[in-house]
Amino acid sequence: MLSKLKVIVAFGIGRVIKSNNTNYSEGDIVISPVTPLAEYCAVSSQSIARKIDPNSGISTPEYISLLGVPGFAAWVGIEVIADPKAGSNVFISAAAGGIGMYAEQLAKLKGCRVVGSTG
Structure with a gap:
């Protein structure tokens, strides 16, 4: 075993x-x-x-968070799948999680009104 x-x-x-x-x-x-x-x-x-x-100005943890799987998943969700337009309402479930917090910020950068929920 x-x-x-x-x-x-x-x-x-x-x-x-x-x-x-x-x-x-x-x-x-x-x-x-x-x-x-x-x-x-x-x-x-x-x-x-x-x-x-190490001299890039990007902190090491960002490579596995923002520039890693959570950041990529958030980008795909907002930019590729949802593609919200400025002024749209965007709801993010699990907004306090690793993917949700990046998805919120991406939607805000697009000019959306963002509402998030968390457990």
Whole structure:
């Protein structure tokens, strides 16, 4: 039974401690959609999405929130699926959640009146 247990993976950010791949150096900060949830782990270079420039002015957590899955899901919902026009009323359920808070702001940027609910 224990042999079937696997480490949970998630979209994450890590710092390279050692690499056999010349594209990655010690200290590089990388983002990967399949990061094992552990203090230390080994990942293949194919699972790394990209390096993060620490001097970009973007805080590291933003890469997995606003620029990650929650931000992308909110963008798809507002920009692609709903496509509200300025002056429209937009209702956001779960407005306090990771996706809802970005969806609210995207709708406001489009000039919409936003109403949100939360549990």
